[in-house]
Amino acid sequence: MTQKDLSSLIHVSRQTISNWEVERSYPDLESIVLLSNVFDCSLDSLLKDEPDIIRNINRNKIKNTLIKIVGILLSLGTSVSILVNFASEQTINWSLVPLSGSIFFMTFLVSVLKIPKFPLFSATLLSYVPLICIFLSIKYNSENMDIQILTKIVSLWFLYYVIIIYLVEMTKIEFYKILLIAASLSLPMEYLTRIIWHSDFSTMDLIIKVILIMVFGILCLIKPQGNAINKWLTKYRLYAYNQCVGLK
Structure with a gap:
């Protein structure tokens, strides 16, 4: 055959x-x-x-059990908050925050545990809409919040997070170099955030942060090779790649 x-x-x-x-x-x-x-x-x-197959089956059972337990606990907690909110105020307002938070957490958890192809990156992308829902629910309970500005800032830093996850999961860049990239990117990200928020960015703050990033960069570059974190990251990337190949 x-x-x-x-x-x-x-x-x-x-x-x-x-x-x-x-x-x-x-x-x-x-x-x-x-x-x-x-x-x-x-x-x-x-x-x-075939002990590896048995371990794989047991691993999937553990994942499914974890999803069920977390889902039940979040559902109970959210239901209680909605009931208390409605009983005390005859409306549903602040309970929308834990509801949207539960949806966000479950979306991320299920995506990480169930999506075999680059789980962290996929979970990050899928969690964007639930994340925006959290801030919309907060805005619903706060009249002083500018939702347009907040959405821009959240989207900006979400893009930053997506880039870091991409570097971690889909490249061969060493862990400490990824930290250096993250630290370097944080500077323009903070600058753009202050522009959106209409906040001042002092020259002294900029100089101090540039110096700190340079020092951090030197420490990262002289970090000895073959450390435990890099070994773990290599194993994880190999696992993610094999999972992708297994889907083809």
Whole structure:
């Protein structure tokens, strides 16, 4: 039986079968059941010499359990806040803040745990709309807040965060160099924020921050290679890449 024949029987791509064979990725429980039916063997015999697959299944169970528990707790907390808000004021105003906050947190959590292709970057992008909803709910309860200015500032720093996540997850840049880039980018970001907020930016503040970034840059560049954080980051990037390849 060829990879193409098997992939058509269990409804996955041929590349996915290839990735399973070289242990670049592992089948989920549904695919394992289909494989047992195709090869007419029990699940026990199929998984007997495959501890990595079992660990992958257990990992997915833990993820699903965590999502359920957090979802239930957030739902209960949000429901209580809405009931208390309505009972005390006969309207729903301040309870919109924990509601939108719960939606934001669940969106980020589910995205990180369930999206195999670059989970941090994907979760960041998907969390933008719930994040704006948080500030809209705050604006609803505050008459003194300029929502247009706030939205511009939030969007600006959200873009900054997306860039950092991109560098962490999709490049080969070392961790301390990413910190240097983040520190360097923070200066123009703060300058733009002050412009949007119509706030002054003193020359002395600028000089001090430039000096601090230069000192930080020197410390980052002389950091010895092969440290634990860089090793962890390399492993994570390899995992994210393999997950992407496994989807093709």
